[in-house]
Amino acid sequence: MHCDLVIIGGGPAGLAAALSARENGIEDILILERDHYLGGILNQCVHTGFGLHTFKEELTGPEYAERYVNMVLDKKIPYKVDTMVTDIAPDRTVTAMNKDDGVMKIEASAVILAMGCRERPRGAMNIPGKRPAGIYTAGTAQRLVNIEGYMPGKEVVILGSGDIGLIMARRMTLEGAHVKAVVEIKPKSGGLVRNIEQCLNDFNIPLLLSHTVTKVEGDNRVTGVVVSKVDENMKPIPGTEVHYDCDTLLLSCGLIPENELTRGANATMDPKTGGPVANDHLMTSVDGIFACGNVYHVHDLVDHVSEEAVKAGAFAAEYIKEKRGN
Numbered sequence: 001m002h003c004d005l006v007i008i009g010g011g012p013a014g015l016a017a018a019l020s021a022r023e024n025g026i027e028d029i030l031i032l033e034r035d036h037y038l039g040g041i042l043n044q045c046v047h048t049g050f051g052l053h054t055f056k057e058e059l060t061g062p063e064y065a066e067r068y069v070n071m072v073l074d075k076k077i078p079y080k081v082d083t084m085v086t087d088i089a090p091d092r093t094v095t096a097m098n099k100d101d102g103v104m105k106i107e108a109s110a111v112i113l114a115m116g117c118r119e120r121p122r123g124a125m126n127i128p129g130k131r132p133a134g135i136y137t138a139g140t141a142q143r144l145v146n147i148e149g150y151m152p153g154k155e156v157v158i159l160g161s162g163d164i165g166l167i168m169a170r171r172m173t174l175e176g177a178h179v180k181a182v183v184e185i186k187p188k189s190g191g192l193v194r195n196i197e198q199c200l201n202d203f204n205i206p207l208l209l210s211h212t213v214t215k216v217e218g219d220n221r222v223t224g225v226v227v228s229k230v231d232e233n234m235k236p237i238p239g240t241e242v243h244y245d246c247d248t249l250l251l252s253c254g255l256i257p258e259n260e261l262t263r264g265a266n267a268t269m270d271p272k273t274g275g276p277v278a279n280d281h282l283m284t285s286v287d288g289i290f291a292c293g294n295v296y297h298v299h300d301l302v303d304h305v306s307e308e309a310v311k312a313g314a315f316a317a318e319y320i321k322e323k324r325g326n
Contacts (some may be wrong), residue, residue: 002107004320006094008261009114011040012302013293013309015068017112019078020313027321030106031072031079032096035165038072038079039065040116041139042302044146048231049194053303064302088113092288105302109323110288110316113276114309117294119164119251126284127159129216132223132308138164138252145171153248157225158182159213161189161196163300165252170199172250178207180244183227185212185234192300212236213249222247255298265289273297274326281315282308288323290316 005026007014010033018029037043042050045061050056055067072079080098087095094106119137136144136152142164144150154177158165161184170180182200187210189196199205208227214236215226229240257275268277268285275296276284283290292312293305 001104002109003030004109005030005112005316006092006106006108006110007031007112008094008116009033009116009293009295010038010079010081011037011114011293012065012068013116013295013305013312014040014064014112014114015072016306016309017072017114017292017313017316019068019075021112021317022075022077022313023061024314024317026317029077031077032083032085032094033079033081036081038069038081044139044143045167046146047171052248053301054306069081073224088261088289090266090286092286108288109320110290112309112316113259113262113284113289113291113295114311114312115261115295117224117255117257117298119135120253120256121251124298127213127216130219132216132218132221134218134222134247135216135249137252138168138250141168141248141250142171145175151175151177152170152250153177153246155246156180156184156248156250157213157227157244158197158250158252160184160252160254161191161207162252162254163191163195165250166191166195166199168250168252169205170203173203173205177248177286179203179238180246181206181208181227183208183211183213185210185230201312214241216249217243220250221273225249255294257295257298259295261294262291267291270297281319282312283315283319288319290319 010031042061042065050059050064083098085096092108097103142151156179195274213225214228217224224245228236270277292309299305
């Protein structure tokens with residue numbers, strides 16, 4: 001099977017890149033998405049704050065995603081959902097699978113990487129204690145509440161003040177939970193100022209700067225955590241420990257570009273961003289493989305993701321035309 005352009009990821013980056021490539025004359029496009037629906041992580045982001053740059057109005061995540069999905073449907077750009085890409089070869093052969101097609105080998109003239117990012121897991125932070133139930137990344141908790149319809153817990157401590165953690169502090173409060181504190185190891189929050197105001201201050205949720213969780217208590221389920229102050233080297237200060245009873249610990253400790261497939265394609269990686277090295281045309285070190293959005297580097301706003309993806313789609317279209325000789 002051959003395809004001019006394969007886009008891996010049907011989130012905001014992949015959708016914007018596909019539309020841009022179509023507008024620049026590429027008809028043979030295929031979007032591959034592992035989730036049940038197009039739209040990516042935006043489907044679970046039910047809060048507002050999206051689209052101010054792109055659409056000049058404030059939208060929720062699903063509303064923002066819906067606009068791009070509808071444009072893709074209007075343009076009749078082919079896509080496959082529930083489809084897992086398992087490999088990208090340096091010659092741009094994409095291996096993917098789903099229950100309907102089985103294993104597919106797609107020879108692409110160009111590939112755009114738009115897989116987004118994932119959260120840092122608890123293991124990356126070396127918190128002492130056992131591994132009881134009740135510990136979630138903030139994004140997992142967001143999906144449980146907003147899509148699956150489950151409450152992760154009632155008494156909550158959040159470690160890390162990234163935007164997802166701040167937004168979940170508000171979301172859990174609105175759903176009836178008691179968020180006891182947001183704990184941040186750095187002297188300054190990593191979240192947007194508007195989220196600190198709207199998600200913490202408006203609900204009287206304490207933000208403990210220069211603090212971290214130094215112990216998780218509980219056997220089968222979290223029963224509490226110990227929070228300690230840290231010094232300028234981010235080392236816990238003995239004697240500053242404070243115990244918090246809780247049944248849930250949410251982790252909002254940063255995002256990492258989702259680049260296992262990128263590494264498998266032998267692309268050169270940037271240790272600073274965690275994404276691939278790319279040139280001015282957003283092409284990685286592998287000829288014909290482009291990257292955009294959070295898989296390239298983590299963005300603060302989805303509007304910036306879409307803007308970058310539009311460029312990637314145009315550059316990929318230009319590359320395909322040059323290879324054709326037209």
